[in-house]
Amino acid sequence: MLSIFYQGMLAFNPPQDEIVAELSEIKSKLANVAADSSDAQDLTVRQLELRELQETIDKSFLSKPPAPSAREAGIGPALMGSIWVCAGCTAFFLPLGVGTAIFLEEFKPRNKFLRWLSDMLQLNINNLAGVPSIVYGILGMTVFATMFGLFGSPNEPFFELGTKFKRQYVTEGMQVVFVPVADRDETPTLVDGMTALKSDGSEVKLNIIGDDDDFPEDDATLAVSLFSDSDGGVVAENAWYSFRLPFGRSVLAASMTLMLVILPVVIISTQEALRAVPMSLRQGAQGLGCTPWQTVRNVTLPAAIPGIMTGCILSMSRAIGEAAPILMISGIVAISMGPQHLMDDFSILPLQIYYWAGQPVNDADPFNFQHVAAGAIIVLLLVLFAFNSVAIVLRQIAQKRLS
């Protein structure tokens, strides 16, 4: 544990070869000069400067994208991915989990058949809490990512919202121009003088050259010249609210899969919290003429909130540490930016750690991917600690308000 911590701290401050080399050089020089000479003083000052530099924490580890060399690798996109996925997961499991628990616990049926059904449901939920998470990964893959293949492939979705398409061309002068198109299959016919957009949004007039036309000479014309048969490629621009069916290997599919993983635990812990509310409170409310729903809303639920919150936040901590289901859904271990919308590709911290931990390790190198993995583990631990402390604080506040 301590060694992981030590290795991980290195990730925030990879040893820089130049500094290490200069320090050892200074050390050998210091041995050769008189202790009180001005040279020695200069060298000592420089030594202190370098040591300080060596000990500064490099916060860019938190924002840099993963890289092929350990010294340049960071966890930025994975951290953002983890936050997105966890937030999405919370948005789904909170209403669903708490709602189910209230229904099962507070609205017990009187009919014999329905009671049997409710018992079966309870049994199933208890069993599901013990299912390995990789199984949920496979389930989530079929149900959310591909949706049983009912809606076509994620590349050609059945339904799409908030996605704009444009066709990307590289001109003969190596400039990038875009022509907006209606859908991903449309190939616009290129005509001389048509307008195209540059990436900064400014418009340019295209110069289309056919087989027999003269090839332009000057750079300005080359920059807007395209052969009439160049086909370019379609680029999708997604708005923040973009949505599609099926979800594909997206943040949304991953959040819903993680929701499945922790839902049984959330339901069970919420039920426990509701059961801990004294019966006398409910009976008092009913005695005053409250309907069952009014009892739940005004009496039972407020009394159970601290327990429910603890259960939910502990479940969230489990969700943020899950690697196996996300390995099925995303499997991406190198991506240059975090997700921008719910349908985006993503990576998460546990996945990144899993991949880095498996890289070749050279013990002779003072800094390799094991250290980067350890650094990511520390960040994950800190996030978990933060979650758990929020749980404790929230519970304290909620309890105080009740008493």
Add this chain to the structure above:
Amino acid sequence: MKQTLAIFALTIVTCFLTVSTQAQSGLKDLEGTINIDGSSTVAPITIEADAGFRKIAPKVKVPVGVSGTGGGFKRFTKGETDISDASRPIKYKEFESCKANGVSFIEIPVAYDGLTVAVGKSNDFVEQLTVDQLKKIFLADSKDKSFTNAKTWKDIDDSWPATEIKIFSPGTDSGTFDYFKEVVVGKSDASMRADMSVSEDDNVLVQGIAKTEGAIGFFGASYYFANQDKLKGVKIVNPDSGEAVEVSAANIESGVYAPFSRPLFIYVNSKSARRPEVKVFVNYYLDNAPELAAKVKYVGLPKEIGDAAKAHFKTRKVGTHFWEMNNGEPAKREGSLSEVYTVENLLK
């Protein structure tokens, strides 16, 4: 006069400079996403390529997944990914499902990897092994008991001690396992032993082999190069020349480290290859393949194969080189990469 000349020269130089920076900055505006999945052996080269490509076109997203060669092809044949990393050539079954889904691809070798058979440092008797000896170690008993595998090292060579053989192997979904199996099992109907310690994490294999007495295992050469102080690489007897060859970059590149040097590939969906961002990415990958490979401790391809690969991609030669139709039956093409990787050998 001199002054005017100097000014003239300066203008020309600045012109060139602006042109070159313009040419670069032009591609900076490229957008899009290039989906890559596949072998975790090839992924480091691809990630390295992505890191360099990011400097040319920072707005292009290149998510790299590591589902394994088989898992990557499963997605690639459905057209879900643009590029598939593979540590072995495509299987005929995968090729067929590509055709069924209307996916055509360009097959591009990017580097060589040497598969290393290693024993622990404490093992002082094994220096070299032949493929036949490897069969004795790694193959399971045949059902009719005509072949039984070696239980102890003494079963292989009488001069070796009677220590039990303990085997460490990469996961069965990895291309590394497939490749080893192909060489050792060959066309026979034998199968690999079941009583091996299997791990997807090659560092676990390294630790296991280094610390277990009588252990032997295999993995990609890059893991051996990083752990030479803990492991002893076994020399493999080249079946053609009969000489025992050590695993090293030079021996892998020259091809004498046979049969355990393997080419690594990327498969590019030919429909995606029309997209400018994919084109620029693959061209960057191919132009820098030897350096990229060396950085992650693989061996770059000889220049002729690199040039052939570039030509294949440029002229969009689709299909696989590794299968041929023999009287309607698919057959794997044998031979070294330079013999196989020619336009004539393409099967569409």
